[in-house]
Amino acid sequence: MDHSITILSEKEKAILESYMLSADGLAEFWGENCEVIIHDLTQLDASVVKIVNGHLSGRQVGAPISEVTLNFVNKMMATPGMNHVTYFAKNKRGEAFKASISAILGEKHQIIGLFCINYYLNTPLLSFMQTFTPITKTESENISETFVENTEELMLNALEDAKKTVYSNLTISSSNKNKEIISLLYQKGIFNLKDSVITIANHLGISKNTVYMHIRNMNK
Known part of the structure; x- marks a missing residue:
């Protein structure tokens, strides 16, 4: 991969940090069947710097970038204007999920990281509905x-x-x-x-x- 960035500037570290906060919010919104991952592309052998609901894929912070994700990174770097991609895939257990990879851009508009979302399609309908149902009646009435x-x-x-x-x-x-x-x-x-x-x-x-x-x- 043609990637010249080996060290992030302080501003770029702050950019990645801001996406980490967004990851928590997005995962909470979509529920426990939504996995959200932040990759730092300066360290491909341990690119995962944030993961929410990692139980879905079995990964944790410090995990390396996947081959599929790396392939899409190469395509995004080689294709001007291609800053995100959405696709369907299956994990090693055969569980289908819809995936989204979005580029995180640095100070010079180069790709420094990735914001990834994997939503598992085997989510039971009841679980999906409960995610979008207020826990109590009062909760929905107060806002x-x-x-x-x-x-x-x-x-x-x-x-x-x-x-x-x-x-x-x-x-x-x-x-x-x-x-x-x-x-x-x-x-x-x-x-x-x-x-x-x-x-x-x-x-x-x-x-x-x-x-x-x-x-x-x-x-x-």
């Missing part, structure tokens, strides 16, 4: 997500939710309602959005300086 077209809509939806929460709480005095609304929005990270202070101030009928004052007080 409501609204998808918006722009950040202003996001701000206003969050504002309406905060107002409903504050206005329904009879222990909050009228003079403190705006303060509590701003506090809830602050906790949700709304004020990290561009022009959020002005937007929220306008819809609450207060000055932006008042909003800034409440935010400063929360940071103390």
Whole structure:
């Protein structure tokens, strides 16, 4: 394999590390029948630096790259624009799985690692359904997500939710309602959005300086 990278820069190490965090999240989303692997291509004899649900293939951290994966790496390196591939395969036990290999690019856009997903197709339907079913009824009721077209809509939806929460709480005095609304929005990270202070101030009928004052007080 024509691969000139032998050492990763600090930035490239950070890139691989970020994919490792993503591996945990993806595996948790798809459940125990989804194997997620991160390969470091600077060490092919021990390329697996992260694996989740490794019981499916019997591999663990420190395992070498497979022949099939290595073959696809060569093809990706030789084919400009080919940064991922999806295929079907079977393991040595004859278990079928759908696989995806995506390139992890370094500082100079060279392939430094791989983000691999193997979903086993012999997963019982009940197990698959349980992965996408809330453990308790309360779990599904506590989270409501609204998808918006722009950040202003996001701000206003969050504002309406905060107002409903504050206005329904009879222990909050009228003079403190705006303060509590701003506090809830602050906790949700709304004020990290561009022009959020002005937007929220306008819809609450207060000055932006008042909003800034409440935010400063929360940071103390």
